[in-house]
Amino acid sequence: MATKKGTDTKEKIFNAALKVFAKKGFSAATTAEIAEEAGVAQGTIFRYYKTKKDILRGVMIEYVDKFDEFADFDSIQKIIEDNAEKPLDEILKLIVLNRYKAFKKNFHISKVIHYEMQFHDDIMDMHLKKCKEKEGLVMKHILQHIDIDEDKYKKLGQKSLSIIFTSMMFGMFFQRLNGVRGNDEIPIEKEIDIIIDVFFNGILKR
Amino acid sequence: MATKKGTDTKEKIFNAALKVFAKKGFSAATTAEIAEEAGVAQGTIFRYYKTKKDILRGVMIEYVDKFDEFADFDSIQKIIEDNAEKPLDEILKLIVLNRYKAFKKNFHISKVIHYEMQFHDDIMDMHLKKCKEKEGLVMKHILQHIDIDEDKYKKLGQKSLSIIFTSMMFGMFFQRLNGVRGNDEIPIEKEIDIIIDVFFNGILKR
Amino acid sequence: MATKKGTDTKEKIFNAALKVFAKKGFSAATTAEIAEEAGVAQGTIFRYYKTKKDILRGVMIEYVDKFDEFADFDSIQKIIEDNAEKPLDEILKLIVLNRYKAFKKNFHISKVIHYEMQFHDDIMDMHLKKCKEKEGLVMKHILQHIDIDEDKYKKLGQKSLSIIFTSMMFGMFFQRLNGVRGNDEIPIEKEIDIIIDVFFNGILKR
Amino acid sequence: MATKKGTDTKEKIFNAALKVFAKKGFSAATTAEIAEEAGVAQGTIFRYYKTKKDILRGVMIEYVDKFDEFADFDSIQKIIEDNAEKPLDEILKLIVLNRYKAFKKNFHISKVIHYEMQFHDDIMDMHLKKCKEKEGLVMKHILQHIDIDEDKYKKLGQKSLSIIFTSMMFGMFFQRLNGVRGNDEIPIEKEIDIIIDVFFNGILKR
DNA sequence: CATGAATGAGAATTCATTCAT
DNA sequence: AATGAATGAATTCTCATTCAT
Missing domain, CATH: 1.10.357.10 (Tetracycline Repressor, domain 2)
Incomplete structure (x- = not known):
């Protein structure tokens, strides 16, 4: 259950990142925008990915x-x-x-x-x-x-x-x-x- | 003559920018690196291009x-x-x-x-x-x-x-x-x- | 509580800015000095005010x-x-x-x-x-x-x-x-x- | 004669500076704008005034x-x-x-x-x-x-x-x-x- | 687990000043 | 004397990342 929720969040972040990367390119994309797109807090991203590059x-x-x-x-x-x-x-x-x-x-x-x-x-x-x-x-x-x-x-x-x-x-x-x-x-x-x-x-x- | 000098500098910056953009992509490229590559001071770039985007x-x-x-x-x-x-x-x-x-x-x-x-x-x-x-x-x-x-x-x-x-x-x-x-x-x-x-x-x- | 904290910081910045503006004038004031006066990091200012002019x-x-x-x-x-x-x-x-x-x-x-x-x-x-x-x-x-x-x-x-x-x-x-x-x-x-x-x-x- | 010319230039710079200072304030005024207003080159200002503050x-x-x-x-x-x-x-x-x-x-x-x-x-x-x-x-x-x-x-x-x-x-x-x-x-x-x-x-x- | 305020290193940009011509 | 290209220190602003709650 807990795992499922974590997986969901990671997936939301992943999809959001993909979308933002595609739109702006990796460098121009900001983790803030990814977080917003994913509907999570900025810090949450870093619970699933160590760094932006990691995404x-x-x-x-x-x-x-x-x-x-x-x-x-x-x-x-x-x-x-x-x-x-x-x-x-x-x-x-x-x-x-x-x-x-x-x-x-x-x-x-x-x-x-x-x-x-x-x-x-x-x-x-x-x-x-x-x-x-x-x-x-x-x-x-x-x-x-x-x-x-x-x-x-x-x-x-x-x-x-x-x-x-x-x-x-x-x-x-x-x-x-x-x-x-x-x-x-x-x-x-x-x-x-x-x-x-x-x-x-x-x-x-x- | 004076014109020639300015044109030379702009060209140096242009070529450096092209090289750095090609190597890193526009967003990841820094004006500092472009300046170094061009062999000019950081500020010099902005005499020829108003902004990085302008380059x-x-x-x-x-x-x-x-x-x-x-x-x-x-x-x-x-x-x-x-x-x-x-x-x-x-x-x-x-x-x-x-x-x-x-x-x-x-x-x-x-x-x-x-x-x-x-x-x-x-x-x-x-x-x-x-x-x-x-x-x-x-x-x-x-x-x-x-x-x-x-x-x-x-x-x-x-x-x-x-x-x-x-x-x-x-x-x-x-x-x-x-x-x-x-x-x-x-x-x-x-x-x-x-x-x-x-x-x-x-x-x-x- | 969280709101209170944010408000506090904004207020600290505000008061610091007022002090520095009064002392140096708007143009001569630096955001670095305002930050120091407020006891916050330089970047923190821009969480509360988009630009210096905004302050x-x-x-x-x-x-x-x-x-x-x-x-x-x-x-x-x-x-x-x-x-x-x-x-x-x-x-x-x-x-x-x-x-x-x-x-x-x-x-x-x-x-x-x-x-x-x-x-x-x-x-x-x-x-x-x-x-x-x-x-x-x-x-x-x-x-x-x-x-x-x-x-x-x-x-x-x-x-x-x-x-x-x-x-x-x-x-x-x-x-x-x-x-x-x-x-x-x-x-x-x-x-x-x-x-x-x-x-x-x-x-x-x- | 030469002296007269120099005086003229200094006066042009002075009046331009006064105008720009009045419009923008000392800090926000740029020597470039003063030079333009005075109709002289940027460097010329510093032949008559050691520094901006000197103006x-x-x-x-x-x-x-x-x-x-x-x-x-x-x-x-x-x-x-x-x-x-x-x-x-x-x-x-x-x-x-x-x-x-x-x-x-x-x-x-x-x-x-x-x-x-x-x-x-x-x-x-x-x-x-x-x-x-x-x-x-x-x-x-x-x-x-x-x-x-x-x-x-x-x-x-x-x-x-x-x-x-x-x-x-x-x-x-x-x-x-x-x-x-x-x-x-x-x-x-x-x-x-x-x-x-x-x-x-x-x-x-x- | 999630949050978001705070951080500070680093990037873009500005501008007084210098100096070769 | 005058020029204006070049400089680089200083300044504004951005953003990945951390951490107390």
Whole structure:
């Protein structure tokens, strides 16, 4: 019970911090504003996090977990299995849409991590480690299925495919989610259709 | 002469600020560190910039100029003209390489602006205004040449082409320059080759 | 309790500020000196007053309250009633003595306000508003009683009487309290006697 | 010639300083603003005055001279002689009007001195010394003429007369010049008439 | 456990003064 | 003599952190 209450408070602080960090950046955020946003007293924060920097570390740790969820192979695997009979590009579209939704859901936290990473080596290290660990696997999943038709597709190697695919995917995600573009223009499904079609067409042998 | 001296100092401060902003982020950067980096007294900064925020605005203004240089149509135009007889994909590779070099050269400033933009509405506004103004024009240049062969290429419209192309290009640029990937793995020329080949192959009719 | 503590601190700061302002003037006073005088940390000041200027505003607000006390009609009224049978000049002497004591008690704050007013329009406005509101009333009290004997006194009008009376009264107060004169020369009661006698004699018909 | 130019510059600085001191107070005034007001470079000020405080001292010295002019007995003497046949109250009115004009002319400088005096002991000392030296003389001039008619006037002594007269006079001057009252209400001549009538009537034997 | 008043180190900013030109 | 760029000590103000209640 007591533990539950403590957990609740910590969660309120965490969410408030995340919100304020996302809005102002870590440095410009004040613990006072976080406390207000969380609806707790200023001192309460320091019962759950030793320092302000510690909150950021907490965010990172949470992010790592979210990242696992984000790069959640079970759901990707499930998509592949459930649509085994469909052509590869159709499957990929479903995967990308699934990824987009996961990304969008965790965008807040991603944004904070990506911005702060640059300035905090420890955060950077945690992130890169996590990335290396997962990134390859996502592509391997894709490649596994591409490799089967090696007569049909160009032989580009994982690295190159990875560059192209992730560039397109994340480039598009960021453009959409950062409000760089007018938001409502093209629905995400349509955009994925176009981008995957070009990608797939692009890697075809000719 | 006197003017020259003042300009020199302002430039020293500007460059120092850019460096410190890039290293620590705007909020975490201190004017003391900027002053030290610039090799001037703390007070000197405020002879040239009213406030710390004003330095960032100065960086933005400089960026806008760099951006003009970056989206420098003269050099693009020149590439196109000088290589008129070459196939479109070859020309595009040259353009992208040119863009990459311009981007790399101004990466420091671009990075600062792109990151800080999120937290400063005034900077964001200045940037978006500039982007809208230029972005379309770059693509138009490309399209002009693609349109000629409309039997050969898919009819995708400027918007879609723009999304795909800028996603790939900037996605790749950021991946390379942010040190997200091991830096030196593939030479940029090779990477551009691959990416443009896929893009071009991708937009072909079939 | 908690409220009491906060109020105490604010009061300590207020009194310290008043003292330092009176000694050095607003501009030359430093928040560091105020903090030391108040026996609090430098930062504590800014928990209670947003800015240094705000402390002055606080002093003004306090002054306005003191002013009410200063121009306290209840005590004037009481003097009048308690001495109803005495001649008017005797009553007036008592009133002026009462005023002098009130003025002397609040001299510190009055001095700060009167001096700083010149440089701060907002303070000036607050003050004038208060003055207009009260000044007339004091004179009306006096006039009420003078009017009865209109055969005896010159018909000078409130404005002129007000000028003469306040000039004499405040001129004398300032001379005494500013140490412009050797301080202890004539006792205040004697001085009031003389001044009121002349005033009263002066407004007699002849 | 060169000397003349230097004197001119010093005078420009002096007048600018006086203006800025009067507007902002000594502490809040900046040498930069004084320089701008004077139309000289910031550094130039320090060729004529060693420090900012030194400018204030310069103002004081000037004030002492002005004060001599202000308490200028030649002009008072002249008024008395020129109007020998007129009644005393008429003469006094002329004198007070003359004083008011002198005071108004030097009000700027008086204001600065009176405010700063409190915070600078050296200025205070110079001022008090000067005051003592002159004040009595003015009254003596008046008394000389009052004494003649000692049957007609009360025997009040120089001190008491001085208090009453200067209180009325300066009280009125300050009220007028500080903009405490609505400025245009009563013309100064009319106000002097009333105040002197009351004063004179007030000191009559009865 | 939670609070919020108090702290004080540190950051931004100001400004009198100096000095090379 | 005059200039105005540069200085840096002093000042206002901020905010993470502590601790008595």
